[in-house]
Amino acid sequence: MQNHPATRTLRLQHPISLYRGDQLSNITLAYECWGQLNNDKSNAILLLTGLSPGAHAAASQADPEVGWWEQMLGSGKPIDTDNYFVICVNSLGSCKGSTGPASLNPATGRTWRLDFPELALEDIAESAWQVVQSLGINQLACLIGPSMGGMTALALLKQHPDCAQQLISISSASAATPFSIAIRSLQREAIVSDPNWQNGQYTDNRWPVSGMRLARKLGMISYRSAAEWLERFDRQPQDHFPPTMYGMNFAVESYLEAQAQKFIGQFDPVCYVYLSRAMDWFDASDQHAGSVSDMLRQTSLEGALVMGVDTDLLFPLSQQKDIANALQTADIQTELHALDSIQGHDAFLIDMDSFGPPVAQFLA
């Protein structure tokens, strides 16, 4: 884990009853804040993340390192920290400061790994909500979730219907499609098929590098779009890496290899498997007889912004429309922005010209 001096931590005083039945105690949560909480604590935004990012969403005086949503968050930016107090929590189960399978199990003194209890997005939501409450905030001005974060936002709304006045849901889903499940299942299978996986007991010297490399490359294939790669790489040859038996002839192959090398070692394999599984399991409507709008009707949400892009394979535009429809059916005033970004699922991290203005306008 990189050192992020602006990261704060909260140690939960009580165990959490996990959504799938177990209990988890001694939970630490890493989070970071930007902006000033106003006197009546009515200007708070909770930002829930995708699978891999940590709490460091943007730079600040205390931590000038560029964050994962740098262009979206800060003074004068779409999520304007001159007006809002923004909290970003590293997901429970992740490995960037919060408790997860890569943390020490206090009961054994060893790393949790596969002994970590089954984790659901509902648990990530619940623990993030405890961070919000620890700051004395009873209701958020807005709940923002891109990708997995949007699913976690729905999980939070399901469990704490009064948690937020507004919702920004970006390239997300109320439940995964079978296509996305297939992609993620295969990523996880690649990791656990690596002989170094050793039933989760890999060592620093024998890390499941090969499985993580395959998983990350498949991830990138599902995060980007064929259209972007045609424009960016077409059939250009590459000479960054030596040719291999399997290929490494084309620029798209060296791009994937570079992405994989960056990822390996930065994210714990067991954490990856746990969070990825949690996404497959999630169903926002599971306590409302399959109706997402019935779930949303219980909430205090007054308005919502739903965004997505037409080249997204993993969280397709049809799912953004479904979320917007469910919100509207629940009488929540909703804007849907269907963007034609070429970057696929990752567009929300890149295409700020498309994503920035609607967010800024919605929050203004």
Next chain:
Amino acid sequence: MQNHPATRTLRLQHPISLYRGDQLSNITLAYECWGQLNNDKSNAILLLTGLSPGAHAAASQADPEVGWWEQMLGSGKPIDTDNYFVICVNSLGSCKGSTGPASLNPATGRTWRLDFPELALEDIAESAWQVVQSLGINQLACLIGPSMGGMTALALLKQHPDCAQQLISISSASAATPFSIAIRSLQREAIVSDPNWQNGQYTDNRWPVSGMRLARKLGMISYRSAAEWLERFDRQPQDHFPPTMYGMNFAVESYLEAQAQKFIGQFDPVCYVYLSRAMDWFDASDQHAGSVSDMLRQTSLEGALVMGVDTDLLFPLSQQKDIANALQTADIQTELHALDSIQGHDAFLIDMDSFGPPVAQFLA
């Protein structure tokens, strides 16, 4: 290899000079024929296959086993063997009767494996053409290629411009997109990352099962469509296979597992890597300064039918339009059928209601 009693074999008398520079001698080609060649040998069709099928495209009296394109080929079917003499060749480099990396290298007495020379689609085309010529046929009435077979058909036209009067190109490409290269590169990487791969020296007892499983599942993800799986599986649970660490909770996961189990052992891993690589390397325009239409203009083609489907991720509809445009630019009368099948790339194997009639009409 399954026993197909109708399979014939041709042993080439001379070595082939391979497209990437090596020589290959002692070539055996497996092929199967249906229908009767007429007196002037003007009613022959050559069917070139996708990556994995063998020569047994359809049943016959001599071999009643259902073939891989059973509904398309036979008496009274779209490719009507009452009128046409149809030849289907197992690709050079495959493992279903033709010489390939899984065959014995006569020079060493051992299986070729990675000692097999680098293979291109041009070599598959050249060897298939020798089968056609061995039957006394100088020009085909029609050349038909689905998927990789469509690329091989373009390779044949590039090398033997007078080989055919008509072309049916189905869900194919004149050169792979970077997205398709990425998918195939990752499939190959999964295979060669399997510890049982052993630089191609795997044994029957230690087969790279895990790598082939991952490769096949990724193949299926790229061959089908998100829309089909939503309709077919949605989020149904599964109970065919025991749950695993990586998942196996959903019907889509058990479907992929069943498909993978069917494939493992049926296709040789080195052959898979060779054929898959050949698809990435292929560029129909490489001897014509990047112009597919300039290549096609050299041919004797009089007419062409180009088909594809809008849910195909691997050989997208845009590539079918490119092929049709190149044919038209080369003054070849061309029909383009853009179908809205839900089955993705595999639709040509399944959706006969959409694919059958245009083929029947074109050949009539």
